[in-house]
Amino acid sequence: MLRRVIHWTSWSVLAACILAVLWPSAASPHDLEFIARPGLPPGGAARGTTFVLGTTRGGVDFITATTHAASASFQVALLGTLAVVLGSLIAGVGQGLSRSRLVTGMAQAMTLGTLTLPDIAIITTAYCALPRNCDALIKASVVTAALGMLWIPGNARLIGSRIRALRDMACVRASWISGASAWRVASRDFLPLLREDIAWLFAVVFPKFLHVEVGMTYLGLEPGYAGLGRLLRTTYENNACAPYVFQLTVLSVVTVLLAIGPQLVLRLAGARRGAT
Amino acid sequence: MARTALGLLRVALLLLTIGVFGAIAVTLTFYLVAQRPEVIEVAPGQVIREQEDFAPRFERWVSGLWDSGFGNWGKSRSVDSVNKELQPRLPVTLRIGATAWIAGWLGGLAIAWALVAKAKSALTPLRELINPLFSAIPSLPIVLLAFVLLHRHTGSGTWAAEATGAALLTLLLLPTSTTLWANALQRAENREYVRVARAKGIHPWFLWCRHVIPNAIAASGVLTQAAFSLASLLVGSVFIEKTFSLGGIATSFVEATQLGRCELAATACVVYFLPLAVGVAVAELAVVFIDPKQVTHAA
Numbered sequence: 001m002l003r004r005v006i007h008w009t010s011w012s013v014l015a016a017c018i019l020a021v022l023w024p025s026a027a028s029p030h031d032l033e034f035i036a037r038p039g040l041p042p043g044g045a046a047r048g049t050t051f052v053l054g055t056t057r058g059g060v061d062f063i064t065a066t067t068h069a070a071s072a073s074f075q076v077a078l079l080g081t082l083a084v085v086l087g088s089l090i091a092g093v094g095q096g097l098s099r100s101r102l103v104t105g106m107a108q109a110m111t112l113g114t115l116t117l118p119d120i121a122i123i124t125t126a127y128c129a130l131p132r133n134c135d136a137l138i139k140a141s142v143v144t145a146a147l148g149m150l151w152i153p154g155n156a157r158l159i160g161s162r163i164r165a166l167r168d169m170a171c172v173r174a175s176w177i178s179g180a181s182a183w184r185v186a187s188r189d190f191l192p193l194l195r196e197d198i199a200w201l202f203a204v205v206f207p208k209f210l211h212v213e214v215g216m217t218y219l220g221l222e223p224g225y226a227g228l229g230r231l232l233r234t235t236y237e238n239n240a241c242a243p244y245v246f247q248l249t250v251l252s253v254v255t256v257l258l259a260i261g262p263q264l265v266l267r268l269a270g271a272r273r274g275a276t
Numbered sequence: 277m278a279r280t281a282l283g284l285l286r287v288a289l290l291l292l293t294i295g296v297f298g299a300i301a302v303t304l305t306f307y308l309v310a311q312r313p314e315v316i317e318v319a320p321g322q323v324i325r326e327q328e329d330f331a332p333r334f335e336r337w338v339s340g341l342w343d344s345g346f347g348n349w350g351k352s353r354s355v356d357s358v359n360k361e362l363q364p365r366l367p368v369t370l371r372i373g374a375t376a377w378i379a380g381w382l383g384g385l386a387i388a389w390a391l392v393a394k395a396k397s398a399l400t401p402l403r404e405l406i407n408p409l410f411s412a413i414p415s416l417p418i419v420l421l422a423f424v425l426l427h428r429h430t431g432s433g434t435w436a437a438e439a440t441g442a443a444l445l446t447l448l449l450l451p452t453s454t455t456l457w458a459n460a461l462q463r464a465e466n467r468e469y470v471r472v473a474r475a476k477g478i479h480p481w482f483l484w485c486r487h488v489i490p491n492a493i494a495a496s497g498v499l500t501q502a503a504f505s506l507a508s509l510l511v512g513s514v515f516i517e518k519t520f521s522l523g524g525i526a527t528s529f530v531e532a533t534q535l536g537r538c539e540l541a542a543t544a545c546v547v548y549f550l551p552l553a554v555g556v557a558v559a560e561l562a563v564v565f566i567d568p569k570q571v572t573h574a575a
Contacts, residue, residue, distance in 0.1 A: 112293050
């Protein structure tokens with residue numbers, strides 16, 4: 001009974017967090033345009049309103065700013081992760097179904113080569129190559145493409161090896177013999193069996209993307225939107241004041257929770273499967 | 277004979293692949309940074325921006341490197357000497373990265389040995405819960421938390437900051453390294469020859485040092501993973517250098533990319549690339565020449 005209560009409480013908290021990240025306005029006590037006195041401590045009041053966690057350097061309610069920043073970072077990381085997962089799936093299925101030694105050798109070389117590339121240098125340079133006034137969407141797309149090039153070969157190789165294991169299964173062989181098209185085999189036979197691999201891939205790639213998104217902004221490479229990285233940097237630059245120290249701690253914890261979110265979902269889903 | 281030929285072919289292909297990817301990374305870095313005008317300080321508070329074409333600048337840098345036998349990493353209008361700029365910074369980055377890497381993998385081996393030998397029941401939560409969660413934690417917020425909790429009052433740029441940074445990176449690496457070591461050791465420990473050796477009464481220390489650990493290293497890919505973990509350590513050291521104001525290569529690299537200093541940025545890219553390339557090459561070579569499976573296949 002207690003286990004079930006803990007389980008459903010965890011799911012509820014997680015669902016509330018996901019909703020807050022997807023619809024930040026609904027979870028924010030104030031509007032982003034509502035500006036009060038900058039740097040209010042937790043519980044401070046101004047303009048007839050109490051700010052539970054204080055205000056940022058710009059005078060915005062800290063909870064509101066954090067929710068919106070987390071939402072922006074989450075969306076960018078989500079889109080990037082989906083692009084990498086999709087790219088890995090397409091390349092991996094291609095590798096897995098091919099029996100050519102050349103393809104296998106090329107995939108091995110690509111994996112090895114990309115693993116030796118210093119991603120921090122490539123990403124930093126990709127960010128800097130774009131003009132400062134460049135559209136945020138273009139910047140995010142360029143960085144996503146750069147990261148995709150770095151991360152897809154390794155992940156595609158893993159998916160490819162899984163596909164090679166699956167293609168010799170009796171059900172898949174039966175589908176081929178009965179004349180099913182490649183699309184049908186991929187969608188009906190491979191995809192359900194790859195569901196756990198895809199979830200695992202998502203949970204591994206998402207934190208990396210989030211880290212890049214937050215980290216690059218923290219290093220001073222502006223992405224053009226107010227994500228968690230910008231909020232962390234402005235708070236860090238004011239670390240001499242007590243409210244900002246508190247806020248830096250909260251922001252760091254929020255970033256960690258956002259990064260391990262997919263892993264927590266996987267754990268909870270795994271626990272549920274184990275219970276049933 | 278067959279083994280040597282196959283091994284040499286693999287080594288040649290490996291070096292070719294690493295060389296090609298390294299050249300692409302450095303050239304791309306140089307090209308992208310060259311698209312920005314270089315910011316040159318002509319007087320205090322007064323700057324001018326000048327842009328030079330990529331091709332002649334790159335040619336000058338490469339020929340300078342070649343002529344000096346890779347001893348002179350060039351200069352630009354705003355940087356008198358790349359060597360002088362990076363020389364005091366390189367030891368900071370190396371100290372943090374190397375300390376964390378060695379401590380992380382040796383510490384992982386020690387903990388894994390203790391778990392496999394004494395507390396096997398702890399391996400399941402390590403594999404299924406602790407390692408996945410720790411692997412997902414980004415280093416930046418942890419570095420910031422440490423800064424807030426430990427270092428904010430002790431000043432920056434000190435050895436204590438470096439030690440804190442290296443300890444944080446070690447802490448983040450430990451669950452992964454422990455899990456990989458534990459998997460490898462457990463697999464090697466369950467082999468028949470180990471069980472036979474144990475039944476014969478060979479001393480446990482001798483058994484672990486002579487049979488279990490070498491076979492775990494050769495057959496499990498721990499070395500390769502150790503080489504790849506350098507990349508995450510380099511990323512982590514970037515945030516540590518920035519947060520604790522340690523003056524490592526990261527600050528110089530970010531500035532160089534923003535201010536159009538191609539020579540400095542490309543050299544920093546080489547510095548980031550080299551440990552990864554050497555690590556991957558050593559790991560692959562070790563597998564080629566140590567792994568019994570490779571020897572059997574070749575024969």
